[in-house]
Amino acid sequence: MVLLLQVLVSGVLLGGLYALMALGLALVWGVLNIVNLSHGALIMLGAYATWFLYTGAHIDPFAALPIAAASLFALGYIIQRGILNLVIRGPMFNTLLITFGIEVILTYLAQLWFSADFRTINPSYAGSNHALGGLTVPYVQALAFAIDSVLTTAMWMFLLRTRTGRGIRAASQNLVAARLYGVDPKRIYALTFGLGAALAGVAGGLYGTVSQINPYIGGPLTAKSFVIAIIGGLDNPLGVIAGGLFLGVVESLTALYVGPTYRDVASFGMLVLILIARPGGLLGRTA
C-alpha cells in the first residue's frame, strides 16, 4: 500500500514536469499550427543553460531558471521571426521539415560545444527528502512540481486575462479577423514561439535537476511532449496538466508493476487508446 502511494506520489511529481515540458509544445501547436519538432532540443538547451550557470557561475539552479527562460525566449523569438514566419501559412510538412532541421542543428551544435558527456546538476540539497508518514518526497522534485504548477497557471491566466493573451487566442481562432482588429501576426507568432521556448527552457532546467542531461535528450522529450499534448488536447492548459499527470502516473505504475523498459510502451499505448476513445483529448471538446 505504501509502495503504491509512493509510486503515485513519484508519478504525480514526474507528471508535473511532463506537463511543463508539453505546455510550450501545445501552445505553439495550438496557436501557430506548428508541431515543433525542435521543442525537445530547446528543453535540452534550457538544461545546459542551467547547468552552465550552476557549474560556471555558481548560481543556484532554481535561481538560474529565469535566465534560462529569458535566453530561450530570445532564441525562440529569433527562430520564429527569422525562419518559421516565412513558411507559417504553408503546408504543415514544411514546418515539420524545418523544425526537424533545427532540432538536428541544435543537437549537433550542443554535441560540438558541450561534448557528449553526461552532466548532472547537483546542488547541495539534491539528495534531501521530506518524510511524510512513510512516504518520501524529494525536495528538488517537490520544488520543481511547485514551479510547474505556478507557471502553468500563470500561462493560463496570461492567455485568458491579458490583452496580449487575447491577441494570441484571437490569432489562433480567426486570423483574418485578428488582422482586421490590429493584431500583427508576425509579432504575435514570434511572441508565442518565444514563450513556448521559454517554457521549454524552464522545463529543461528542472529536468536537469532530476535527471542526467546530454545533447541527445531532445528527441525523446519531443515525443513525450507530443503524446501529452495529444492526450490532454490543445484547447486549454488544464488539459496539458491532466495529460502530464496522467502520463507520469501511468509510467511510474508501469515501471513498478511491469518493468522500467515498458514505460514508453505504456505512454505510446495510452496515446493510441486516447486517440481511439477521445480524439479531442482528455479534457478536449469531443469531436
Next chain:
Amino acid sequence: MSESLLRVARLDAGYGEMPVLRGVNVDIRAAEIVALVGGNGAGKTTLLRAISRLIPSQGELRFDGRSLGGTTADQVFEMGLVQVPEGRQLFDHMSVEENLQMGAYARRDKTAIEADLDRVYGIFPALAGRRRQLAGSMSGGEQQMCAMARALMARPRLLMVDEMSLGLAPVIVDSLLDTMARIRSEGVTVLLVEQDVHAALSVADRGYVMQIGEIVREGTAKELESDPDVRRAYLGEIATASSPGRAARSRATGRRMED
C-alpha cells in the same frame, strides 16, 4: 465640397496573378453613409480588403489626407479604418465581452474602454445579457450585432460594413440599419457594402454601383434608386436569384429574404 475622408483613385487590386479591381475611384466624405452595391463577385469585398491592407494594391489610397501606401493592416486599423467583415468573423470561442475587448485591441485607455463597453451595450441591449456567452453560440442576428459592437469598440472614424444583411431576417436588418444611422449621427462615417441594394440605399446619402471590378454608376441614393439601369439590374438579380413569386414579395417589402 469638403475634403474626402477616404479617397480611392485608379485602384487596381487582385489575388496573386488574378486582377479583380480595375481603376476604381471612390470618395467618402466625413459623416456620410455611402453605399457600395453590386452583385455577387463584383469586387466589393476585394475593395474592402485592399482598403484594410489585407491584400496589395496599386493606385491611390488616402485616408484623412494621409497616403496608405506602405502601411500594414494593423496600422490602418489604428488610424480608425475599421471593418465589420463579411460573415461576421467573430472569435467564436471567446465570450461576447472578449470579442468586444478585441475591438479595443489597439487602445490602451482602460477607463475609456470600460465606458465604451457600457455605451455599446446601450446600443445593442441584446448583447448586454450575453456578455459571458461564447460568441459562436449565438444566433445570426446576435452575431452581427456582436460584430458591429466589436467594431464600435475600436472607435472607428470610418466603419466599413460588409454584407451585413446576409442571412438575416428583414426585421433584424431594419433594426441594424437604424443603428447605422444612429452611429453616423455620432460622427462616424459609414461605408455600407451590400448586395441588398434597396436596404443599403434606404439609409445611404450616396452610393456607388460596382460591376466586374469597376464602378459603373455613382450618385446620391435618390438618383441611384430611380436610375432605370440600376432598377433593371437590381430587379433582374432578384428574378434570377429566386422564384418570381418570391421576388414580387421581396419587392413589396423592399427586402430580399435570405433565410
